[in-house]
Amino acid sequence: MTDTSMITNGQVLAATPAAASGPEHVETPTAYDAILLAGFGGPEGQDDVIPFLRNVTRGRGIPDERLEEVAHHYRHFGGVSPINAQNRALKAALEAELASRGIDMPVLWGNRNWAPYLEEAFTEAADKGYTKLVAIATSAYSSFSSCRQYREDYARVLNETGLIDTIQIDKIRQFFDHPGFVRPFIDGVRDGMARAIAENEGLDVATELQVLFSTHSIPSTDAAKSGPDYRGFDEHGAYEAQHLAVGEVVLDQAWAELLEQPEHAHLRGTSKPGWKLVYQSRSGPPTQPWLEPDINDYMNEDLKGGPTRAVLIVPLGFVSDHMEVMWDLDEEATETAGELGFWSLRTQTPGIDPAYVSGLVDLVLERVNGTPKAERPHMTDIGPWYDVCRPGCCENVRAGFKPAAAGVAP
Numbered sequence: 001m002t003d004t005s006m007i008t009n010g011q012v013l014a015a016t017p018a019a020a021s022g023p024e025h026v027e028t029p030t031a032y033d034a035i036l037l038a039g040f041g042g043p044e045g046q047d048d049v050i051p052f053l054r055n056v057t058r059g060r061g062i063p064d065e066r067l068e069e070v071a072h073h074y075r076h077f078g079g080v081s082p083i084n085a086q087n088r089a090l091k092a093a094l095e096a097e098l099a100s101r102g103i104d105m106p107v108l109w110g111n112r113n114w115a116p117y118l119e120e121a122f123t124e125a126a127d128k129g130y131t132k133l134v135a136i137a138t139s140a141y142s143s144f145s146s147c148r149q150y151r152e153d154y155a156r157v158l159n160e161t162g163l164i165d166t167i168q169i170d171k172i173r174q175f176f177d178h179p180g181f182v183r184p185f186i187d188g189v190r191d192g193m194a195r196a197i198a199e200n201e202g203l204d205v206a207t208e209l210q211v212l213f214s215t216h217s218i219p220s221t222d223a224a225k226s227g228p229d230y231r232g233f234d235e236h237g238a239y240e241a242q243h244l245a246v247g248e249v250v251l252d253q254a255w256a257e258l259l260e261q262p263e264h265a266h267l268r269g270t271s272k273p274g275w276k277l278v279y280q281s282r283s284g285p286p287t288q289p290w291l292e293p294d295i296n297d298y299m300n301e302d303l304k305g306g307p308t309r310a311v312l313i314v315p316l317g318f319v320s321d322h323m324e325v326m327w328d329l330d331e332e333a334t335e336t337a338g339e340l341g342f343w344s345l346r347t348q349t350p351g352i353d354p355a356y357v358s359g360l361v362d363l364v365l366e367r368v369n370g371t372p373k374a375e376r377p378h379m380t381d382i383g384p385w386y387d388v389c390r391p392g393c394c395e396n397v398r399a400g401f402k403p404a405a406a407g408v409a410p
C-alpha cells in the first residue's frame with residue numbers, strides 16, 4: 001500500500017526518515033480526474049517578447065545583453081515562438097489518442113511563462129471539480145530547469161490560487177529513455193545517416209560522419225544537483241548521464257536499422273559514425289561555468305581540420321522544434337558547419353510523432369494503473385526513472401530552496 005501522505009503539494013513538512021525513503025515507483029492504482037499538460041510558454045507577437053523574457057528570467061541574474069540577444073531571436077520570427085502552437089497540437093494529439101483508446105480523461109494545458117498560464121489550468125480544474133491531476137511536463141530529462149522548476153511552479157501557483165489543499169498533483173516520470181520519446185530520434189538518425197550517405201559521394205561513414213547530440217547547456221552547479229545524490233552520478237549529475245545513455249542507444253539502434261536495409265548491406269561489419277554529446281543555448285554570466293563543449297566550439301575546435309565531411313545535428317534534449325532548435329541549431333550551428341565545409345542535417349524532434357504521443361499516454365496509464373517497475377518500458381540502464389521526486393532532487397543552489405509539488409518533502 002502506498003503511503004500517499006508523503007506525496008506533498010509543496011508544504012514544507014519535516015523530513016522524516018520514512019518520507020525520505022518512500023517508494024520511488026508508485027505501484028498502486030490512482031484515479032486521476034485529468035491530465036495537466038505543463039508547458040514552458042512563449043510569446044505570440046512582438047509586444048509579448050519583453051514581458052515573456054521578464055517572466056522567464058525573473059530573479060535569475062541573466063545579463064541584459066543576453067536578453068537582448070534572445071529577444072532578437074524571437075523578433076526575427078515576428079515575435080512568435082513556435083512553442084505554443086506545438087503545445088496546442090500536442091494537446092489535440094493527446095486528446096485524439098485518449099479518445100481512440102476509449103480513455104475518458106480531459107487534458108488541461110497551462111504554461112510556466114506565458115498564457116495560458118498554469119493559474120488558468122488549475123482554476124479550470126477546480127471549477128470542474130477535478131482534485132487529482134497527473135502532470136505531463138514537456139521536458140524529458142532531470143535538472144532544475146527541466147524538472148524541479150515545473151514542480152516549484154505547481155506548488156507556487158497552487159499556493160497563490162489557494163488550491164494547495166484542494167488539488168493533488170502528481171507527475172509522470174522523466175521520460176528521457178521511454179521508447180515513445182526515443183523512437184523519433186532513432187528514426188531521424190537512421191534516415192539522416194542514409195541521406196548523408198546518399199548526398200556525399202564516397203563518404204566513409206566510420207571516419208567522415210559525426211553525430212552531434214545537442215542539448216540545452218545548464219549551469220554546472222545545476223548539473224551536479226540533477227537527480228538524487230545517492231544514485232552516484234558524476235559531477236555533471238543525472239542530466240548528463242541521461243543524455244549520454246540515450247545518445248548511445250539512439251545511435252546503436254539507428255545504425256542497426258540502417259544495416260538491415262538492403263541498400264546499406266555493404267556497411268555491415270564496418271563501424272558506426274563517431275558521436276559526441278554537445279551543448280547549446282548557454283546564457284548566464286561568462287564567469288559562471290556551464291556544461292560544455294558548445295556545439296559551435298566543438299565543430300570549430302575539435303572537428304575542424306580533421307577527416308569530418310558531414311555532421312548530423314540531433315536535438316536530443318528537445319521535445320519539439322522550439323526557438324532553441326530553430327535559432328541555435330537551424331541558424332547558428334548550421335552556419336558553423338557550412339563555414340567549415342561540412343554537409344549538415346538537423347534531425348527531427350518528437351513533436352507530435354505518433355510514437356511520442358502514444359508513449360505519453362502510456363506513461364499516464366502507468367500512474368493510473370500503478371504499473372510495477374519491472375514492467376515499465378525503458379531503453380537505458382539508468383531507467384525507468386522514478387515517479388516521485390526525491391528529497392533535494394534537482395535543487396537550484398543559486399536560487400535557494402523553494403517548495404515543490406509532486407515529490408517527497410522537502
Ligand SMILES: CC1=C(CCC(=O)O)c2cc3nc(cc4[nH]c(cc5[nH]c(cc1n2)c(C)c5CCC(=O)O)c(CCC(=O)O)c4C)C(CCC(=O)O)=C3C
Pocket residue numbers: 040041042043053056057060062066067070081082083138139140143145146216217218219281282283284317321322323324
Ligand atoms: C534545460 C532547459 C530546457 C529544456 C527543458 C524544458 O523544455 O523545459 C529549457 C527550455 C526552454 N527554454 C526556453 C527559453 C528560455 N530559456 C532561458 C533561460 C534558461 N534556460 C535554461 C535551461 C533550459 N531551458 C537555463 C539554465 C536558463 C538560464 C536561466 C536559469 O538560470 O534558469 C531564457 C532566458 C534567456 C536565456 O538565458 O537564454 C529563455 C527565453 C524555452 C522556450 C523556447 C521557445 O520559445 O520556443 C524552452 C522550451
Ligand SMILES: [Fe+2]
Pocket residue numbers: 145216
Ligand atoms: Fe531555457
